[in-house]
Amino acid sequence: MSEITPDLVRHLASLSRILVTDEEVEKLAGELGVIVDAVAEVNKAVSGDVVPTSHPIPMSNVFREDEVRPSLSQQEALSGAPDSADGKFRVAAILDED
């Protein structure tokens, strides 16, 4: 059985900035638990020497040359912003890191 506790769901919700009600927490804990258990089943099925797949297509070294391409104008860049000032995006103050 998974260890998706209501507290863990609340923690994840706060990391993701998603507002959840207590009711939803209970429901999500159950649903996420089912998913985690299902993934655990897959883990059981593969042996330890299988490399995890990070990309569905076996490709590597897809690069771009170091060339400057035109950027958006400041006006275009800010056009989708709910709020802006002095050519910058304006956001609510957050007491956090620099």
Added chain:
Amino acid sequence: MAKDQLMPYEQAIEQFEVVIGLEVHVELNTKSKMFCGCANEFGSEPNTNVCPTCIGLPGSLPAVNKKAVESSIAIGLALGCQIAPTGRFARKNYFYPDLAKNFQTSQYDEPIAFDGKVDIELEDGEKFEVLIERAHMEEDAGKLTHVGGATGRIQGAEYSLVDYNRAGVPLVEIVTKPVFGAGAKAPELAAAYVRAIRDMVKAMNVSDARMERGNVRCDANVSLRPRGQEKLGTRTETKNVNSIRSVENAVRYEIQRQAHILAGGGSITQETRHWHEDRGHTSAGRPKSDADDYRYFPEPDLVPVVPAAEWIEEIRATLPENPALRRKRLQGDWGFSDLEFRDVLNADLLDQVEATVAAGAQPQAARKWWTGELSRLANAQDVSPDELAITPAQVARIQQLIDSGDLTDRLARDVVAGVLAGEGEPEEVIEKRGLKVVTDEGALVAAIDAALAQQPDVLEKIREGKVQAAGAVIGAVMKAMGGQADAARVRELILERAN
């Protein structure tokens, strides 16, 4: 904010063993950003070097800058690291407006380079080996300005303004393993390490390496444990340490702050702290997130980097001489004392002196120009000496004219002033300002005669063995010739006269 209590430094070192760990972020000087074609440029108008990719608009896709990967591999090699046969990008998820995507594209369990070491020599000659855990590629975040509140700092800010020009600029983060055994020298070692990394990436020309612009930034981890204890103490990570002097000060401060808390029976909170250079202390930031909270996962929009051995060797062949070895070689070639050489290093003048010597000046003369007159002039103009409008070749030329007797030291300084004023090459300045040394012996003899007439007892004194009496006459002659005489030659002529 309550002021931290600090334990006297010597006492802290006596009671506790210091363990440090350093994370240095190096901004690469590629033309374009890490994952898009926006210009990687400092000082542009806000939000003008941005595109859908670096402001995280839906549907945009990243594409890896090849030059950034090359520079990252080069840094890994210069750190003596192994280069990973497969490197993957990962998403580091967090909500903060410095990146609009809600994640930073970074590397997690497969960094491009790992297991290296850097040899550090402190000023007193003591050597340390700093082991490198890893160096990984990631993107820089945007720049926030906190507005409102009394101080302009985060606390009390009413809102923040975001400029995404820096978002997506390629970074290499270099992480050391814990460094033990530096004791009282831990702050100095931390500073020397950051200086070594800065010098290295500058010499490699993979970064502009200007700390005042944030091209090289350091996060310093510090923990203490009572002497004899095996288990590592709780660490703090001090951010915002953006000069070499700050690194030393911030580490020293944390040692004293933590020592006071631990000695009083308290415990250290694992947290991020901010260094305030102006006030010389750190303040608490957020509690440090666990790696789990970042919910790293492989970046699905980017494929792995699998550098071929030939590619790695090609990059290795382009690496410049290791800065530490170069310094050792140059000091030996030039025959500078440790003190003389340190003056050159501390003033960041190694390149200038080397170029001046290469242009034909004697090493000691080149050193004196750059650490003396030119540093003084640069200081007066509030620029660094390498920004003065004079080239090492011009300095070497002026020195050659002194050596050949065409200029005196005083005249040479006038020539320098002329070059700096944009009057042309040294020869042109000499021509225009009429600065040539008077080599007309007749004129010198006449001036000497005139001076001796004013001070008739000088010759007698010289004959009695008081050679220093000639000084007054030399001074008078130099004055009469407007400084444009060779003082040594004047002295010779006076002594001849006395015989």
